[in-house]
Amino acid sequence: MGGLVDNSRPGAVADGSVARTISPASKGKAPRTARGEKTLRKILDAALLEFGQRGFHDSSIVGITSRAKVALGTFYTYFDSKEAVFAALVRDMSRQVRDHVAPDIEGSLDEIDRERRALASYLRFVFEHKEVYRIIDEAEFVDPAGFRTHYETAAARIATRLEDAVAKGQMRDDGPLATEVRAWAIMGMNVFLGLRFGVWGRQDAELVATHANAMLRKGLER
Amino acid sequence: MGGLVDNSRPGAVADGSVARTISPASKGKAPRTARGEKTLRKILDAALLEFGQRGFHDSSIVGITSRAKVALGTFYTYFDSKEAVFAALVRDMSRQVRDHVAPDIEGSLDEIDRERRALASYLRFVFEHKEVYRIIDEAEFVDPAGFRTHYETAAARIATRLEDAVAKGQMRDDGPLATEVRAWAIMGMNVFLGLRFGVWGRQDAELVATHANAMLRKGLER
DNA sequence: ATGAAAGTTGAACCGAGTTTCAACTTGTGA
DNA sequence: TCACAAGTTGAAACTCGGTTCAACTTTCAT
Secondary structure: OOOOOOOOOOOOOOOOOOOOOOOOOOOOOOOOOHHHHHHHHHHHHHHHHHHHHHHHHHOOHHHHHHHHOOOHHHHHHHOOOHHHHHHHHHHHHHHHHHHHHHHHHOOOOOHHHHHHHHHHHHHHHHHHOHHHHHHHHHHHHHOHHHHHHHHHHHHHHHHHHHHHHHHOOOEOOOOHHHHHHHHHHHHHHHHHHHHHHHHHOOOOHHHHHHHHHHHHHHOOEO | OOOOOOOOOOOOOOOOOOOOOOOOOOOOOOOOOHHHHHHHHHHHHHHHHHHHHHHHHHOOHHHHHHHHOOOHHHHHHHOOOHHHHHHHHHHHHHHHHHHHHHHHHOOOOOHHHHHHHHHHHHHHHHHHOHHHHHHHHHHHHHOHHHHHHHHHHHHHHHHHHHHHHHHOOOEOOOOHHHHHHHHHHHHHHHHHHHHHHHHHOOOOHHHHHHHHHHHHHHOOEO
C-alpha cells in the first residue's frame, strides 16, 4: 500500500529543548538511562512477537515479559497497561510500513506506475512481517483511534499522489470525491491483496502488483 | 431488534434422519421445541447487539443474557462457549450480506455494471448494519476459520462474475491469476469503501459506487 | 392426566491474568 | 566514596467473567 503517516514527527528535535519526544512508552514513563532504553526496546520487541503470534486477547503481560526476559513488574515501569503497549506498537508499525514503502516508489515511470511500486513494496513487506499486518488489523478493536489514524493518513498519502497525477495530466480529474473514493479503493485493494497473497498465500509481488496496476490503469473493459 | 437473525433453516427436517441441521447453536444443542427456538433467537439477537457495540473482548455472557432477558445458564443450553456464539453469528452475518446483495445485482446492464450495483448494495447494507461489518472484521481474531471462509467465498463469487464477463467478451482476459487478483482487489476496494463511507462517514452509495466503477471500467489513465 | 424430556434459573465455583508494591540492585553525579 | 535516583524483581492481592450444576418449571406425546 501507499506510504503512511506523514507525521513530520514534532518530537525528533536535536536539542530536545521543548518538543515532547513521542516516546513509545506511556506518558511520564520514558526511560532516563541507557539501561532503561534497552529494557524498553526488549519489551517492545517481545510485545510485537507476542501480539503478532497470539493476538491481543490471548497475549499476556507475562508472555511479553518472559519473552523479553525481564520481571513482570518491569513492564509497568514503561507502560500503564496492556492496551498502552499495544497502542505504542501500532504507532510504531504504522511508521515502519511507511518507511519501508517510501524509498521504493522513488523514480517511478509515471504517477500510476508509482502505485504499482507501492503495492509491490507493500506486498513484500507484508510477507516478511505478517505480525505487523495482524497488529494493525487488530487495532480496529484494541486501539480504534490508532487504527483510524493509520488508515486515514495512508489514504491521504495516496490521494496526494493522485492529485499529482492529475496535475501532471496523467490522470482524469473527476473532482475531489472521486479522488477520495479512488484513494480508499486503492488502499483497500492493496490491503486485501496483502492478505491474500502476502499473509495467506504467496505470489510473486511484482506479478500481482502488475496485474492490479493494469486494472487500475486501463480498466477492465476490453 | 428482531429479524436480523433468521434461523428458519432448511435442513430442519422433521424426522431428523440424515440431514445435518446447520443450526446456529453448537453441536448437539439445537432447540427441540418452539420455546427453545424462540429463546435461541433472543440470544442470537442479543449477541449481535452486544458484540456489535462492545466488541468481543468487552462483551460478556451476562451482557448477552441480560439483553436477551434470560438467565445466565440458559446460554449454555445452546452454546458451548463465548467463541461458539460468535462463530455462529459470523456464519449468519456472512449469509446475510450475500442475501442482501444478490437480488440487487439482477438485471444489470452488463457484467461490469453488475459490480457497480453490488458495491452500492453493499454500501447501503453496511450503513444500516454497522454491527455486522464489525463482527465480520473481528472474526479475523476470534473465528479465523469463519473469517477466511467468508472472504474466500465472497472472492469466489466475484471471480465467477468476472469469468462471466470474459465469456461474454466484456472484459479482457489476462489469465487465471489476473482474475483472482482482480477479484480480491475489487473485494478489498468494496470493504474499504464500506469502512470509509458506510461506517465512518456517509456518502450517497450510488455516487460512490459510480466513481469506483468508472475507475474499474475505464481505468485511471486519461 | 401424567411422566419424561426439554428448558430455565442463578448462586457459586474457578482459573486466569492484570496490576500493585515494598524490598532490592545498579548506575551516576558530586 | 557516598547518596540518591533509576531501574528491577516477583510474590501476592485483586478483579472479573466464563462455566458448572442441581433444583425447579414448562411442554408435549401418549
